[in-house]
Amino acid sequence: MKEQGDSQVSVHINGIKVSVEEGTTLLQAANSAGIEIPTLCWAENLTPANACRLCVVEQQGSRTLVSSCSRVCEDGAQVLTDTDRVHRSRKMVLEFLASSNDLSQSPDLVAWSKMYDVDTERYKAPAKIEDQIKIEDDLFVRAYDRCVLCYKCVEACGDDAQHTFAIAIAGRGFDARVSTEYEVPLPESACVYCGNCVGVCPTNALQFKTEFDLRDANDWRPSEQTVTETVCSYCGVGCSLELHTQDNHIVKVTSPSDHSVTSGHLCIKGRFGWQYVHAPEFKPREAP
Amino acid sequence: MADLQFGDARPDAEEIQIVDSFVSETAVVREGERVVRGGVTRRREQRHLLLPGLHLLQNSQGWISPGGLNYLAEVLQVPPAEAYGVATFYDLFATEKPSIPGPQHHICVDAACAMAGSADLLSKIQATGQRVHESPCLGQCERAPAMFIQEVGAPDRVPADADGFSHPQRGDSSLRLLRRFGVADPLSIDSYTSNGGYDALGLALNIGTEAVLSTLEASGLSGRGGAAFPTGTKWRAVAEENSSSKHVVANADESEPGTFKDRLIMENDPFAVIEAMTIAGVTTGSERGWIYIRGEYPLATHRLNHAIQSARASGYLGSKIAGSEYSFDIEVRRGAGAYICGEETALFNSIEGQRGEPRSKPPFPTTSGLFGEPTVINNPETLINVLEILNSGVDAYRSLGTKRSPGTKLFCLSGHIRFPGLYEIPFGVSLGELLQIAGGVVGDLQAILMGGAAGRFVGPEKLDLPLTLEDAAANETTLGSGALMVFSNEVNMLDVTRRLAQFFRDESCGQCVPCRIGTVRQHEVLLQINAKGPDQTQRELLDDISAVMGDASICGLGHTAASAIQSALDLGLLPSGAP
Amino acid sequence: MxxxxxxxxxxxxxxxxxxxxxxxxxxxxxxxxxxxxxxxxxxxxxxxxxxxxxxxxxxxxxxxxxxxxxxxxxxxxxxxxxxxxxxxxxxxxxxxxxxxxxxxxxxxxxxxxxxxxxxxxxxxxxxxxxxxxxxxxxxxxxxxxxxxxxxxxxxxxxxxxxxxxxxxxxxxxxxxxxxxxLRGQNNVQGGGDMGALPNKLPGFQDVADDSVRAKFESVYGGPINPEPGLHLSLMFEAMARGDLTALYIIGENPADSEADVDHTRKLLAELDILVVQDIFLTRTAQLADVVLPATVGWAESEGTVTSSERRVQRVRAAVKAPGDCRHDYEIIGELAQRMGAKWTANTPEELWDELRSLSSMHAGMTYDRLETEGGLQWPCPNIDHPGTPYLHGWLWEDDLDGRAPAPFSLTRYAGPKEQLTDDYPLRLTTGRVLDSYNTGVQSSGYESPIRSGSHLEISPVDALNLNLVDGERVSVSSPRGRVEMHIKIEPDQVAGLTFSTFHFPELVDLNLLTNDEWDPLSGTAEFKAASIRIDKLPIGTSRG
Structure with missing residues (x-):
């Protein structure tokens, strides 16, 4: 078995002493103590990108705030997660995003914006992230006006999971975008349509075509959907699937990010190969 | 690393030739029809060739074409989307074919050059139908307005380099760091050695690494890039790392507006940088040295490359340097127009062929630096101080300056000053005295920007400020990189702050939300301020933006992106505004 | 092993x-x-x-x-x-x-x-x-x-x-x-574990062992034939001899998937009775006398599957199957009932618990545990056992856990049965591509942006020698049959080697070409090595 670090460290978070294994992040330590910290670019199946800065906390001795998702607990550290200073930074991050992006399909961000008293009215004619929606195939769509550049899709496409590297961040600063080389359409890129980028997107900038079409038809009803865990049939690896169904119809497939087999990632067959379940009959393609 | 897919865009013959002649060992090697060598490790090891490869394509075609990029990416086995992401990160690379042929003129529009009439220069060239690009500071503030030219098939050039170097402190025998400026021939290693060159290396080899480290610690030398971290501590940390591969990096990506000292060091005393890096290599057990120099410094690059070849030929670089058991060699890497790459971890990423985005610290470079390995990183000014300390000894070194700021410091004076240029003075000389040494202010002094765009403004009331690290800190300003930009009363400071805000907006790498969006919002508010100055809402917004960038950004760029503007507001340099 | x-x-x-x-x-x-x-x-x-x-x-x-x-x-x-x-x-x-x-x-x-x-x-x-x-x-x-x-x-x-x-x-x-x-389907491992082998009962227990059979017979309520059954290749040989005349196929499409498939189709057509249980009217089902419509195993059914790391995991019904489709276990149970069996286990969980009582390597895997522990890896002999991440740790124990040492095997090199000849000078090997699966029954249900259909990948050298251009439609023959398909020139392909997938039998009936020579030890056919020739089509027919 993998060697487990057996040394423990203690940190004080909001005055609560938390003992954790060495290497644990402040975020994990806080969560284990029941303290919630908002995160956007963090995911348990990805390397911390450190990009959104929503999870910043105050650590005694640090000149600036520190991102709790990546900062490892140092023994004896004194950490505060809910000071005015922390509150101000989180509010500003949320304001910046709300003033730049369409966040309407990100329930978490909408809720936090309320919680942190976000006021976008004070920004006059702010520059926005604007982009045409990209519908290039039957499997998923890209709407980058919702993209908050959290890097999750790039990491999932890259060396955190898929190692396909069809997309990367291109450009710089406010003009930075998730892009293929020279912005070629996805079907011309290296993309293998595993959909792992869609699986990790927190703002629905990337979404499955099934969801997009249902939303377009005003028929996307998350509250009426059920999720059933099962196992993919397309090879012998045993990937855990979560089938999201609405009206006895599969509308989306995900995988639990804490599952030892998949870490939440799937391949094109597992992600999209379910459609035959609803086919009235087997229709082989016509010879060309 | 990936089972890569490359698009249909194919390179032309010249692009193939350029890439093939540059990459001596490809990431994938065929050993007959049935055996192919490749793999993750080889790809990783080749990746650092991406940046120089992109330079070659840019230079040969005037842009980086899809076919050329594909080919380079294939040879190095870099995913094309990532290669594109890297190419689009830098100002000096174009990924669209220029609509106007001919050379690209980069003209600095930052404060010192703006004061010196860069707008006129720009429109004059534009009027001839040629291409111009409004550039951030080009590091030639002493001879503003500055220009840098890229031309297809020709070496990048700075027209002003033809004029030669004029040293305002020429003949001053008290100079330490600048003692060889204008004295030794920067193209001759013999001239260097006959002016004290390589004495320090000999000494270092003689006294051994522990003695070098304790000497450095005793000297009190701290980094001259702005953060002022103790150099001896840094070197010792790397020396004590148990790793088979370590690096010495010279951070010569001098990009802080108003700063040009490292350029002049490399142009006038290139061997000194190399010697000091060699000492760092020997002392810390590192065998690989890298100089990351900004792309806009062609003369300095040329002279460094020349010096490295001479040093190699003379046995001062390579295996068994200077007859010792140590090996050390240096590669030069050119930046490509990105202020952020002066941030040390962004610099590492840039060398590695990644986008020049800063990393989260910790881990620090001493444990995980270039290629994730222990790394000493210093700028040229810091490095040449090491020679001075070893040659003259700790006591002599500390006899100048103050207890907490020992030695001398280089200052770059620009703007409304009689003799703009590079000055070496002992720490502790007052701001006013330095201005007098440089011939005094031209016009009535309104403010001085200390430490460049990332620094702070001070007003005339601070002329008595002793130029030391401790006094600067106590007065809520910074020496930063040693840039002092002087503004007379004739300058509209609203324009200056707007340009500063634009600078950060343009130079933010875009990685973290506070800086990516904050720099834009800050610029927008400054553009919205009318002649009466910021109203209360605007001021509050600027303060909030400043707070989040300063508190929650990843790196120093974001942390300081509002500091000069905030100081201008605090000093009342902008109209005071409606209530 | x-x-x-x-x-x-x-x-x-x-x-x-x-x-x-x-x-x-x-x-x-x-x-x-x-x-x-x-x-x-x-x-x-x-x-x-x-x-x-x-x-x-x-x-x-x-x-x-x-x-x-x-x-x-x-x-x-x-x-x-x-x-x-x-x-x-x-x-x-x-x-x-x-x-x-x-x-x-x-x-x-x-x-x-x-x-x-x-x-x-x-x-x-x-x-x-x-x-x-x-x-x-x-x-x-x-x-x-x-x-x-x-x-x-x-x-x-x-x-x-x-x-x-x-x-x-x-x-x-x-x-x-x-x-x-690595197993090719989600329950290849589980099928073997459950005794879907000619000579094994669930848990790899030997059918020839009297005490083993007695244990199973007491639960199954009837005698078990001590003779090993036939594996697939032997079944086809028995069909060819006329010894095997009735066949019940569950969820398999041999009329597309078998090597030398033309031969297979003939054998299936000549059976006295063919019963096919499937979710679609596949090519095999079209040959059947009786078709039993079934549910989709992983989306419309309850049960377990076992992966390549011996992990038993639950599958669950997420959607209700259409029409009269019934679960495989229901159909089999009903058939058994009609044949006179009196099985007491009726639900998937009851069936599973019955297995646990018979197969010690599964004994500790309750449905509850499978649910909460993300599956369990066999052997898991009791409910306190955490499952077994890797096998054969005993090889490193002082006393080998009381077992006999592991033997070396003497293996002899013998190339493919079908050697290349002047008439059939090229090697054909087959395999999968990323977005498709087996004979395409399932994977043809979705539109994949990266699907490029079935073509024969050949080396640039062979293309040059045969005077073929990329994308050209050609005739491909083996000693068993002939198809027409497009070629794709693969820069990395070794000269003399060709490759194609078998996912699109309706486009290219590739298994008309493959060789059904099989391994006497496993019964698996030599899909990976046929000999073929490529001929240009007459002018005017080669594009399209």
Whole structure:
């Protein structure tokens, strides 16, 4: 078995002493103590990108705030997660995003914006992230006006999971975008349509075509959907699937990010190969 | 690393030739029809060739074409989307074919050059139908307005380099760091050695690494890039790392507006940088040295490359340097127009062929630096101080300056000053005295920007400020990189702050939300301020933006992106505004 | 292997191993999520060598790809063994402690010199030496394989040759070292575990063992035939002889998937009665006398499947099946009922608990545990047992856990049954692509942006010799049949080798070409090695 670090460290978070294994992040330590910290670019199946800065906390001795998702607990550290200073930074991050992006399909961000008293009215004619929606195939769509550049899709496409590297961040600063080389359409890129980028997107900038079409038809009803865990049939690896169904119809497939087999990632067959379940009959393609 | 897919865009013959002649060992090697060598490790090891490869394509075609990029990416086995992401990160690379042929003129529009009439220069060239690009500071503030030219098939050039170097402190025998400026021939290693060159290396080899480290610690030398971290501590940390591969990096990506000292060091005393890096290599057990120099410094690059070849030929670089058991060699890497790459971890990423985005610290470079390995990183000014300390000894070194700021410091004076240029003075000389040494202010002094765009403004009331690290800190300003930009009363400071805000907006790498969006919002508010100055809402917004960038950004760029503007507001340099 | 029908290792182990030997497997395309684990290992510094006739997507990640000629695996493996012994890199202590038959084995492989293997495989001797030394000297190492090893007339010998390498070096029975066959369907492992083998009852218990049968008979309520049944290839032979006249097929499409498929179709058509239970009216179902409509196993049914790491996991019904479709277990149960059986277990969980009472390796796996623990890896003999991440740890125990040492096997190189001839001078091998699956019954249900249909991949050299252009439609024949298809010129393809998938039988009936010579030990046909010829089509018909 993998060697487990057996040394423990203690940190004080909001005055609560938390003992954790060495290497644990402040975020994990806080969560284990029941303290919630908002995160956007963090995911348990990805390397911390450190990009959104929503999870910043105050650590005694640090000149600036520190991102709790990546900062490892140092023994004896004194950490505060809910000071005015922390509150101000989180509010500003949320304001910046709300003033730049369409966040309407990100329930978490909408809720936090309320919680942190976000006021976008004070920004006059702010520059926005604007982009045409990209519908290039039957499997998923890209709407980058919702993209908050959290890097999750790039990491999932890259060396955190898929190692396909069809997309990367291109450009710089406010003009930075998730892009293929020279912005070629996805079907011309290296993309293998595993959909792992869609699986990790927190703002629905990337979404499955099934969801997009249902939303377009005003028929996307998350509250009426059920999720059933099962196992993919397309090879012998045993990937855990979560089938999201609405009206006895599969509308989306995900995988639990804490599952030892998949870490939440799937391949094109597992992600999209379910459609035959609803086919009235087997229709082989016509010879060309 | 990936089972890569490359698009249909194919390179032309010249692009193939350029890439093939540059990459001596490809990431994938065929050993007959049935055996192919490749793999993750080889790809990783080749990746650092991406940046120089992109330079070659840019230079040969005037842009980086899809076919050329594909080919380079294939040879190095870099995913094309990532290669594109890297190419689009830098100002000096174009990924669209220029609509106007001919050379690209980069003209600095930052404060010192703006004061010196860069707008006129720009429109004059534009009027001839040629291409111009409004550039951030080009590091030639002493001879503003500055220009840098890229031309297809020709070496990048700075027209002003033809004029030669004029040293305002020429003949001053008290100079330490600048003692060889204008004295030794920067193209001759013999001239260097006959002016004290390589004495320090000999000494270092003689006294051994522990003695070098304790000497450095005793000297009190701290980094001259702005953060002022103790150099001896840094070197010792790397020396004590148990790793088979370590690096010495010279951070010569001098990009802080108003700063040009490292350029002049490399142009006038290139061997000194190399010697000091060699000492760092020997002392810390590192065998690989890298100089990351900004792309806009062609003369300095040329002279460094020349010096490295001479040093190699003379046995001062390579295996068994200077007859010792140590090996050390240096590669030069050119930046490509990105202020952020002066941030040390962004610099590492840039060398590695990644986008020049800063990393989260910790881990620090001493444990995980270039290629994730222990790394000493210093700028040229810091490095040449090491020679001075070893040659003259700790006591002599500390006899100048103050207890907490020992030695001398280089200052770059620009703007409304009689003799703009590079000055070496002992720490502790007052701001006013330095201005007098440089011939005094031209016009009535309104403010001085200390430490460049990332620094702070001070007003005339601070002329008595002793130029030391401790006094600067106590007065809520910074020496930063040693840039002092002087503004007379004739300058509209609203324009200056707007340009500063634009600078950060343009130079933010875009990685973290506070800086990516904050720099834009800050610029927008400054553009919205009318002649009466910021109203209360605007001021509050600027303060909030400043707070989040300063508190929650990843790196120093974001942390300081509002500091000069905030100081201008605090000093009342902008109209005071409606209530 | 070593008496148990399952891969030795957990997926997580390949993340921690030092050396990955990928042999006859394009896991990148066929087992993409397993390959994620491999990639984690490579990112952490593991070396990877790939042995495959094609430089597949997987092989492109390898530090060294060895493009052996199709069917020369034993020659390579035995030469590796010989080199490891000759270079004194074998794990003498382990061999002494945990294995038997080493001396005979060393004698046996002595003739498999590097030079001979180089001549046979086409791969130069240096590369073979580098592979042998790399594998032997790695602190931990895993061999991964798929059908490139097993779909040969001597697939079992191929596997045993790989086992020899593990025994020689001690790369088995420890975390990070092992032998990992990757299964092609979600329950290939589970099918075997449940006794869907001619000679085994559930839990790999021998049908010839009286006490075993007695145990099962007491629960099943009837006698069990002690004679082993027939495996698939023998069934077809029995059909050809007229000995087997009734066939009940559940969820398989042999009328498209079998090698030499024209022959198969004829045999199926000549049966007295053919019953097919499936979710679609497949080509096989169209031949049936009775079709029993079933539910989709993983989306409309309850039960368990077992993965390549021996992990038993739950499948659940997410949607209700259409019309009169019924669960497989219901249909089988009803049939049994009509035949007079009185089975008491009626729900999937009851059936599972019945299995647990009969198969000790499953005994500890309650539905509750499977639910809460993300599945369990067999053997899991009691409810306190955590499951078994890797097998054969006993090889390293002082007393071998009281078992007999693991034997070396003497395997002999013999190339593909079908050698190339002047009439059929090209080698055809088959395999999967990323977005499709088997005969396409399921995967044709969705539109894949990366699907490019069925074509014959050939080398630039062969294309030039045959005067063919990329995309040209050609005639492809083997001794068994002929199809027309488009060619695709693959720059990486070795001259003389062609490749195609079998996912689109409605477009290209590829299995008309493949060879049904089968392995007497496993019954698996030699899909991986047929001989073919390519002819240009008459002018005017070759484009389209």
């Amino acid at each position: 070593f008496g148990v029908g399952g891969g030795t290792s957990s997926y997580a182990e390949v993340e921690d191993t030092d050396f990955v030997l990928l042999w006859g497997s394009n896991a990148r395309a066929a087992h993409p999520i397993y390959f994620h684990h491999v990639l984690k290992g490579l990112s952490k510094g593991a070396k990877m060598f790939a042995v495959d006739p094609r430089r597949t997507a997987s092989a492109k990640f390898a530090d060294l790809w060895l493009g052996i000629d199709v069917g020369t695996d034993i020659s390579l493996a035995n030469a590796m063994s010989r080199e490891i012994i000759a270079a004194n890199l074998h794990n003498k202590e382990f061999i002494e402690h945990a294995t038997s038959g080493f001396d005979a084995f060393a004698d046996h492989v002595d003739e498999y010199t590097l030079e001979r293997a180089a001549a046979t495989t086409g791969v130069n001797a240096n590369a073979i030496r580098e592979l042998a030394h790399g594998y032997a000297t790695a602190p931990t190492a895993q061999i991964l394989w798929t059908l490139g090893i097993t779909e040969h007339h001597n697939g079992v010998e191929n596997v045993l040759s790989l086992c020899n390498l593990a025994l020689l070096t001690g790369h088995v029975g420890r975390w990070g070292s092992g032998l990992v066959p």
